[in-house]
Amino acid sequence: MRHLPLDRGRRWLSIARLLPLAGRPALLSSVLVNLTIGLLPVGFIVGTSVMLTRVPALAAVRHGPDAWPGVLSAFALAIGALVLQNMLSPLQAAFGELVTRRIDGHCMRRLMTACLADAPMTLLEQREVIDDLSLARQGLLERSQTPGAAAAGLLALIARYVQVIGAVILVGLVLGPSAGVMIGLVAAVVRAGSRGALTRWSLVIRRRFAGTQRRMRYVLDTGSDPAVAKEVRVLGILPWLRARAESESGSFLASWWRERRRIYFTPFLVFTLVALVGTVAVLLELRAAAGGVSVLGLSLAVQSILVPLRMGTFFPESDLQTMYGMQAYDTITDLEERFRTGARRTGPAVARTTLETSPVQELPAKAIRFEDVRFRYPDGDRDVLCGLDLELPVGTSTAIVGLNGAGKTTLIKLLARLYEPTGGLITVDGADLRDIDPRAWQRRLAMIFQDYVRYELDAAANIGMGAPDHIGDEAALRAASEWAGAADVLDTLPAHLATPLSSRYARGVDLSGGQWQRIALARALFAVGAGASVLVLDEPTAQLDVRAEVAFFDRFIELTEGLTTIVISHRFSTVRRADRIVVLDEGRVAEEGDHDELLRGDGGYAELFRLQAHRFFTDGLPGSEAMR
Numbered sequence: 001m002r003h004l005p006l007d008r009g010r011r012w013l014s015i016a017r018l019l020p021l022a023g024r025p026a027l028l029s030s031v032l033v034n035l036t037i038g039l040l041p042v043g044f045i046v047g048t049s050v051m052l053t054r055v056p057a058l059a060a061v062r063h064g065p066d067a068w069p070g071v072l073s074a075f076a077l078a079i080g081a082l083v084l085q086n087m088l089s090p091l092q093a094a095f096g097e098l099v100t101r102r103i104d105g106h107c108m109r110r111l112m113t114a115c116l117a118d119a120p121m122t123l124l125e126q127r128e129v130i131d132d133l134s135l136a137r138q139g140l141l142e143r144s145q146t147p148g149a150a151a152a153g154l155l156a157l158i159a160r161y162v163q164v165i166g167a168v169i170l171v172g173l174v175l176g177p178s179a180g181v182m183i184g185l186v187a188a189v190v191r192a193g194s195r196g197a198l199t200r201w202s203l204v205i206r207r208r209f210a211g212t213q214r215r216m217r218y219v220l221d222t223g224s225d226p227a228v229a230k231e232v233r234v235l236g237i238l239p240w241l242r243a244r245a246e247s248e249s250g251s252f253l254a255s256w257w258r259e260r261r262r263i264y265f266t267p268f269l270v271f272t273l274v275a276l277v278g279t280v281a282v283l284l285e286l287r288a289a290a291g292g293v294s295v296l297g298l299s300l301a302v303q304s305i306l307v308p309l310r311m312g313t314f315f316p317e318s319d320l321q322t323m324y325g326m327q328a329y330d331t332i333t334d335l336e337e338r339f340r341t342g343a344r345r346t347g348p349a350v351a352r353t354t355l356e357t358s359p360v361q362e363l364p365a366k367a368i369r370f371e372d373v374r375f376r377y378p379d380g381d382r383d384v385l386c387g388l389d390l391e392l393p394v395g396t397s398t399a400i401v402g403l404n405g406a407g408k409t410t411l412i413k414l415l416a417r418l419y420e421p422t423g424g425l426i427t428v429d430g431a432d433l434r435d436i437d438p439r440a441w442q443r444r445l446a447m448i449f450q451d452y453v454r455y456e457l458d459a460a461a462n463i464g465m466g467a468p469d470h471i472g473d474e475a476a477l478r479a480a481s482e483w484a485g486a487a488d489v490l491d492t493l494p495a496h497l498a499t500p501l502s503s504r505y506a507r508g509v510d511l512s513g514g515q516w517q518r519i520a521l522a523r524a525l526f527a528v529g530a531g532a533s534v535l536v537l538d539e540p541t542a543q544l545d546v547r548a549e550v551a552f553f554d555r556f557i558e559l560t561e562g563l564t565t566i567v568i569s570h571r572f573s574t575v576r577r578a579d580r581i582v583v584l585d586e587g588r589v590a591e592e593g594d595h596d597e598l599l600r601g602d603g604g605y606a607e608l609f610r611l612q613a614h615r616f617f618t619d620g621l622p623g624s625e626a627m628r
């Protein structure tokens with residue numbers, strides 16, 4: 001964490017640079033309101049001081065009534081300043097909110113682009129990056145800690161500083177420049193003290209308490225999450241959770257108090273002393289000058305001398321916002337930088353050269369080939385793929401089987417260019433895959449991963465995400481759900497395609513695992529309908545019941561005609577219908593052929609097939625026919 005003075009200046013500047021994003025009208029209105037709010041207390045001081053000088057005239061018997069207008073106008077100035085200040089406060093908040101929302105919208109879009117488009121997958125899986133992403137998300141979601149809130153807090157400081165400048169000018173005019181400078185210094189010292197303590201505190205919170213806070217929040221979330229209520233009740237772990245929550249918050253609070261005393265107490269004493277000394281010095285100057293200063297001057301000076309002392313208090317409209325909002329913005333810019341550097345290092349975000357063969361939208365026309373491909377995850381201690389050779393001819397279906405950890409999912413991640421091979425080559429129609437624009441290539445793929453995303457959106461969006469450009473095509477959405485066997489799922493939904501797939505929303509519905517899987521299949525098939533020609537399904541039927549699985553594969557040949565299909569599955573009933581089955585073992589192709597050839601070969605495939613078939617037959621499960 002950076003906290004050198006120069007760096008602090010840079011951070012303030014980076015927040016100030018966000019201000020134009022709020023739009024000129026909102027920005028100018030906010031500046032104007034804050035300027036006025038800063039000037040009004042000065043008006044109040046002037047009004048009350050003038051009133052004080054005119055009040056004695058009221059007591060004069062002969063001219064008393066004549067003095068009323070003068071007193072009343074000064075009174076009106078003072079009261080008017082006070083009332084206007086109160087009336088402008090809601091406007092200050094409203095413009096602040098507008099500035100906050102617009103800037104946060106911009107930052108949110110930047111974070112999404114950085115994370116979902118630019119970041120190499122290798123970085124997105126690093127613990128440190130995951131932590132920072134969660135901090136950045138939290139920073140954008142927690143109302144007073146966002147970069148936008150920091151920008152609005154920065155504008156709110158105008159009011160505070162204008163007020164102090166007004167007081168410095170008044171004191172300077174009455175008691176001379178040195179007195180003005182002195183109270184200006186008092187204001188600066190007191191502010192530096194309170195703000196400095198806040199900065200140190202925020203660093204401690206972030207560095208020292210991050211782990212404790214995360215643990216505490218986790219225990220509290222777990223204790224109040226309906227999703228875990230089932231298991232918590234059945235296992236009877238509520239007393240344990242309660243005790244854990246108490247001990248976590250107890251130890252957090254103990255160290256919290258210790259640190260707070262250390263950071264706030266001693267500096268508070270020092271800065272209060274400095275402020276007192278400075279104020280007393282100006283008061284002494286005032287006393288010395290008292291004989292030669294008018295009542296008006298004395299009143300202006302006495303009131304103004306007190307203004308800097310207010311700088312020692314916490315500014316609720318600005319301090320936390322600027323402090324934590326700046327940190328949130330820093331986290332976002334750090335992540336952007338890290339993703340940019342990572343993308344430069346781990347592989348091209350764009351094609352290395354312009355492909356001179358067929359346009360990407362016609363690929364692949366012949367074959368995809370893995371040639372001696374090696375791959376190791378950045379934090380891995382061994383190669384996951386160790387010289388893999390594999391050809392996927394266009395228009396054929398290939399099933400990939402293998403034990404857990406054999407490298408099946410890794411292989412399709414490389415095909416999708418989520419990672420780049422650490423050795424060897426992947427080619428499409430003979431061209432190096434790295435020479436093809438990744439985004440354009442990814443649009444050629446219709447893919448569902450084992451851990452596909454269950455979007456808390458309506459069914460139409462969940463299916464339409466396969467090809468977002470066509471998301472409004474209802475006929476295509478329905479066709480994809482028919483193909484995937486998800487039509488009956490949609491029929492049971494209260495608002496069909498428009499039903500939110502989460503009970504956390506009004507009229508929303510939670511789906512079972514198998515129903516979700518059909519929606520995910522529909523998503524992939526929707527992408528096919530929109531033009532993708534390589535269909536990749538990672539464990540597409542793991543959660544389907546046997547009947548649904550058999551029904552899906554009965555349609556599979558028809559569905560996938562003309563497509564290049566890759567299916568990863570542990571279910572032999574699923575893979576046996578593929579044109580070719582590839583057995584992966586420790587990152588290499590161990591066997592390949594069609595189902596009958598592999599059975600005849602009597603290798604690992606045949607052994608695993610018999611093992612699974614035997615279990616089905618002996619358990620007498622429905623659908624065992626499908627195994628024969």
Ligand SMILES: Nc1ncnc2c1ncn2[C@@H]1O[C@H](COP(=O)(O)OP(=O)(O)OP(=O)(O)O)[C@@H](O)[C@H]1O
Nearest residue numbers: 125377380384402403404405406407408409410411
């Ligand atoms: N992001 C990652 N970072 C580091 N190692 C990983 C990562 N993802 C997978 N691995 C490792 O790579 C190896 C292959 O994983 P992969 O997911 O490709 O296997 P798989 O054959 O698909 O397994 P399964 O059948 O269990 O899905 C495993 O040892 C796994 O621990």
